[in-house]
Amino acid sequence: MAAPRMMQGNEACAAGAIAAGCRFFGGYPITPSTDIAEYMARELPRVGGVFIQMEDEIAGIAAVIGASLGGAKAMTATSGPGFSLMQENIGYAAMTEVPCVIVNVMRLGPSTGRPTSPSQGDVMQARWGSHGDHPIIALSPASVLETFELTVRAFNLSERYRTPVIVLVDEVVGHMREKVTLPRSEDVKAIDRIRPSEPPEWYKPYGSSPNDVPPLASFGSGYRYHVTGLHHDSAGFPTDRVDEVEPWARRIFRKIKGSVNHIAQYETDGVEDARTIVVAYGSVARAASEAIRVARSRRRKVGLLRLKTLWPFPTRVIGQVCREARRVIVPEMNLGQIAIEVERIAGDRKVRRVNRIDGEMITPQQILDAMEAK
Amino acid sequence: MSQPVDRFEVRLAGSGGQGLILAGLILAEAVAIFDDRNATQTQSYGPEARGGASRSEIVISDGEIHYPKVISADVLLAMSQEACDKYFYGLKPDGLLVVDSGLIERVPSSRAVEAPITRIAQETTGRAISANIVALGLIGGLTGVVSRQALQRAVTARVPEGTVDMNLKAMVAGWEKALEIIERGGVGPD
Known part of the structure; x- marks a missing residue:
């Protein structure tokens, strides 16, 4: 165990992300989440990671999805207005089954609202903010230490289930300072996505698999496949066939709902x-x-x-x-x-x-x- | 509401730019890390970079702290008239009100400690901006809720590079002022 220190929820979130293996942050600063971006901008380069401040939140989550397809564990952090902008691409991540973590430090809305004041107003937006039926995982910490732990868990769940995971922090927890003793990074259990073991020509990015989570190949690792927000077949190419569309949708629900006792x-x-x-x-x-x-x-x-x-x-x-x-x-x-x-x-x-x-x-x-x- | 006996609540209230959130962090860190007790610090401020209302709340305990905000304050530091008016009624009946007598004209209690905090900062360090650290020394000396050594270490750890000596001077000036006030028999205008 390291020495105890005073730490903010937002700092603990960023520290948890790095401990979980996050090596890419793409986003746009917004109160009350900005401390996360600041921490990542400072610390990611030290561990060989990449921080990019994009032109807005839409681009931020897009960069995160791209980085994850490239094989990196990736995250963004935002608050209500930015979370609204990210909704379409959160659905894209659900559709393409790309692991990623979206932190929303909730402030009072709607709209610009009261930027520095706490709220839990985005709970339903986390569930249904993106269009179309899709499963989602959302976690909510109550302390600085738990913000670290649940951010680690968010990465682990996203990797294990190939899904976007949302961490809903409220402003009180995000800005609160408490005495914490964080585990050493070697004591943090980090789960990595399953990568294909078959030869590239046999690889099906959306094929059937025993636990409903197909392996995910990193771009640039020799596996060529198609990624689209259109409904797609097991190879990733667009399809209109009803015997492919619904089974896919049923599967992505099954992989989350079927594991609710593990996730919740x-x-x-x-x-x-x-x-x-x-x-x-x-x-x-x-x-x-x-x-x-x-x-x-x-x-x-x-x-x-x-x-x-x-x-x-x-x-x-x-x-x-x-x-x-x-x-x-x-x-x-x-x-x-x-x-x-x-x-x-x-x-x-x-x-x-x-x-x-x-x-x-x-x-x-x-x-x-x-x-x-x- | 009945409060746990083991819970001491401090509210630092004033305007954005006075450094009250940093002061809250320093006090919480002094207590939690250097005195090895428990503390939480939360903050509330407007969207402005300067001006607007700003407050920082510190809860101190030897046990677990559930609710991290002030329920009813043991200490209120008021660094603006607005903050003094707004939060005076959130102070316990036997709570300690500390005001900067240079910034506050209407003091709502005859039992307040009135000290020219910003003037002390200006005279001691030449920088009015160190008033937040003077105030910490003052509160520490008046209440004993933090040890002098712990506060010194937390100030050293948290103030911007190159300002440690200035801020330690400010802290000592506040602490000495507290001892002088206690010596004099306590409250009222300076």
């Missing part, structure tokens, strides 16, 4: 005998922890389910903990983007929303009030 991570605190369950994520989960500490000192039976993975949605665990509880509280710095999902699963359990869209963090008192309300 969460933490529970005292949910077993709780009458009230708080479901929270990101910095808001810390307000929830504080509220729960106070409520327990008043002998209330309250528990916390903290989501580290937002997409694919951890339906099973939500169902389990809601079944035993009388009341479920979902605090969010938006108007209920995860609450909708919880309500869908909670059945006739009362789901109480605690929302804030003024650019300030939800307080423990707000959550306590929801616990005490009739």
Whole structure:
């Protein structure tokens, strides 16, 4: 273990990316994510990586996809307005099954909004922001150390499942400084994509494979194949054949949804005998922890389910903990983007929303009030 | 709301450009790394590079810190009238209000510590910009929440290259001012 130090969530994100093997960053600076680009601009060249500031966010994610096809682990980092610009190419990465990591340090929107204020307003945009049915993975850290860990995990998931992975940090976590002891890079477990072992003339970039994730050849490694945003056949060439289009779409959903138990991570605190369950994520989960500490000192039976993975949605665990509880509280710095999902699963359990869209963090008192309300 | 006993909250509030976010980082690092306790630091500021409201919040504890923002402050440093007016009511009833008497005309409490922080910076270092570090010395000396040595080390580690000596002087001036205020019996105008 290295020595403890004060570190910002954004710095920990960039450090995690490099520890995971990221060697390319393409993007455009935007508050409150800029510290990530600054860190990568400084540190990537030292480890043989490449940092490019592109002309805008559209080009940023395009460069990331290109770098990944060239064999590099690649990322970009942005905030709401830039995330909106990236949506089309995020869909392109899903369609072409190119591993990449997109960090969105969420600020208050819509539009330019309040650039320096926290929000969790992009949860549904992460899920459905790009057009067309496609699966997505999105992670949400609650501390500086967890920002490091989940950024590493984002790379590992993107490599393993050949998919774009989104890290939804909120401004509180991104800018917050905490004492952390990061693992040494040799202790970080980094997963690399599977590359083809067959000769180039047999290679099918979108062929069938036992785990629904075909190997990915790097451009320039002797494998010639076609990459397009059009629906494509197993060789990557455009196709209109319905017996190729739908099976492909089913497969890319299967590879994520079929592994939801591996992908979806969460933490529970005292949910077993709780009458009230708080479901929270990101910095808001810390307000929830504080509220729960106070409520327990008043002998209330309250528990916390903290989501580290937002997409694919951890339906099973939500169902389990809601079944035993009388009341479920979902605090969010938006108007209920995860609450909708919880309500869908909670059945006739009362789901109480605690929302804030003024650019300030939800307080423990707000959550306590929801616990005490009739 | 009942607070954990082991939780000490500091809010530094003023205008963008006064260095309050850096000051918050230095205080948090002094406590967490050099005094080996626990601290979080968060910030809130406007989109302007200078001017506009700016605040930095430090939560100090020996245990785990869940909520990283101020619930009700033990210490409020006000470096502008606006910040003083806005955050005074977020101070605990027995909390400590420290104001820069050169910047604040209307002090909302007779129990405030009023010190000419920016003037002390100007006189000690010739640079008004070191007022943030004077304020840190002042808060450290008044509250004892950070050791003098730890604060010194954190200032040395975090201020821009070439300004370490100037800022250490500023810190000492603030700390000495605190001791003088305590000696005098505490609060009120200088």
